[in-house]
Amino acid sequence: MTGNTMENLLEVRNLSTFFDTRKGVLKAVNDVSFDLKKGEILGLVGESGSGKSVTALSIMGLIDPPGYIAEGSAKFAGCELIGMPEEEKRLLRGKRIAMIFQDPMMSLNPVLRIDTHMVESITAHRKTDRKEAVKKAVEVFRKVGIPSPEKRLKDYPHQFSGGMRQRVAIAISLLHNPELIIADEPTTALDVTIQEQILYEIERLSRENNVSLIWVTHDIAVIAGLAHKLCVMYAGKIVERGTTDEVLDNPAHPYTKGLIHSLPEMNTRGKPLQQIPGMSYSPIDLPPGCAFKERCPLADISCEQNPGVTKISENHHVCCFHPLM
Numbered sequence: 226m227t228g229n230t231m232e233n234l235l236e237v238r239n240l241s242t243f244f245d246t247r248k249g250v251l252k253a254v255n256d257v258s259f260d261l262k263k264g265e266i267l268g269l270v271g272e273s274g275s276g277k278s279v280t281a282l283s284i285m286g287l288i289d290p291p292g293y294i295a296e297g298s299a300k301f302a303g304c305e306l307i308g309m310p311e312e313e314k315r316l317l318r319g320k321r322i323a324m325i326f327q328d329p330m331m332s333l334n335p336v337l338r339i340d341t342h343m344v345e346s347i348t349a350h351r352k353t354d355r356k357e358a359v360k361k362a363v364e365v366f367r368k369v370g371i372p373s374p375e376k377r378l379k380d381y382p383h384q385f386s387g388g389m390r391q392r393v394a395i396a397i398s399l400l401h402n403p404e405l406i407i408a409d410e411p412t413t414a415l416d417v418t419i420q421e422q423i424l425y426e427i428e429r430l431s432r433e434n435n436v437s438l439i440w441v442t443h444d445i446a447v448i449a450g451l452a453h454k455l456c457v458m459y460a461g462k463i464v465e466r467g468t469t470d471e472v473l474d475n476p477a478h479p480y481t482k483g484l485i486h487s488l489p490e491m492n493t494r495g496k497p498l499q500q501i502p503g504m505s506y507s508p509i510d511l512p513p514g515c516a517f518k519e520r521c522p523l524a525d526i527s528c529e530q531n532p533g534v535t536k537i538s539e540n541h542h543v544c545c546f547h548p549l550m
């Protein structure tokens with residue numbers, strides 16, 4: 226193992242997750258590879274249906290039939306997650322790896338007070354008394370900037386505003402001091418100011434606690450100020466990856482360039498992605514070759530083949546026969 230590999234907290238290699246559907250095999254995630262070091266923030270960006278959530282769920286071991294991991298590996302701190310027994314996965318989930326979903330109400334029971342949720346979550350993973358657990362809950366509430374934490378802990382989920390509920394979800398994810406948090410569009414439904422505040426808090430939390438973060442979003446502008454590196458997904462594949470600065474300053478894939486140029490202003494966060502002209506792909510029975518070719522201004526006969534990975538620089542790779550340089 227090289228020194229570089231040892232630093233990786235997460236190593237995803239050739240991960241493919243398919244769904245058997247009546248119309249055929251849907252390749253939701255197709256040969257995806259990336260690394261994440263300790264304390265690093267990775268932005269996973271792409272339009273709706275590109276496979277971002279399925280990538281996150283595959284790593285978390287939350288793919289149910291008709292979905293299945295067709296191939297590949299995901300190692301967390303050297304442990305293989307794919308095929309790990311359910312019991313071991315449960316121990317890792319919520320404890321060393323936490324996930325924040327888009328709609329936090331989904332994971333909160335409306336008839337239980339927030340403190341009940343949090344105390345239960347703590348006592349499920351380690352032996353501790355209620356007093357100790359409440360103390361921890363207050364601590365994480367404070368960490369995510371919820372005012373009057375002792376009082377707010379006694380509230381029910383519906384008593385929190387959208388932004389506050391997201392803070393609660395982030396606070397819950399911090400209960401066990403996870404090493405990795407996977408956040409699936411947790412701020413998309415919030416207004417821009419609240420979103421900015423939460424992004425600021427999460428960046429600070431990651432930095433202060435050396436927590437690695439995968440931030441899933443369709444909004445490349447959100448990630449610009451947050452992520453150290455980016456993976457751009459299209460039709461189940463990572464078409465470009467690199468440090469955020471390199472990818473944003475010099476996008477090499479025509480799709481990434483389209484994403485960036487479709488933004489009204491790079492500094493305007495929270496705006497939905499504009500459509501890139503051309504036909505979208507059907508994720509079932511994808512024709513061979515580059516999936517973006519139908520919409521790509523640079524496509525030619527070579528794009529009928531599968532584009533391999535081209536190295537733009539040490540920290541910047543693209544899958545394209547006509548990379549922009």
Ligand SMILES: Nc1ncnc2c1ncn2[C@@H]1O[C@H](COP(=O)(O)OP(=O)(O)OP(=O)(O)O)[C@@H](O)[C@H]1O
Nearest residue numbers: 244251253272273274275276277278279280443508
């Ligand atoms: N349970 C499922 N059964 C069948 N197909 C699925 C299932 N879950 C996801 N898919 C398909 O897998 C593909 C990738 O979906 P995924 O949810 O990962 O997209 P996404 O990038 O997260 O999109 P969004 O931005 O809309 O959340 C889509 O074509 C989707 O329809």
Ligand SMILES: [Mg+2]
Nearest residue numbers: 277278279409
């Ligand atoms: Mg999604």
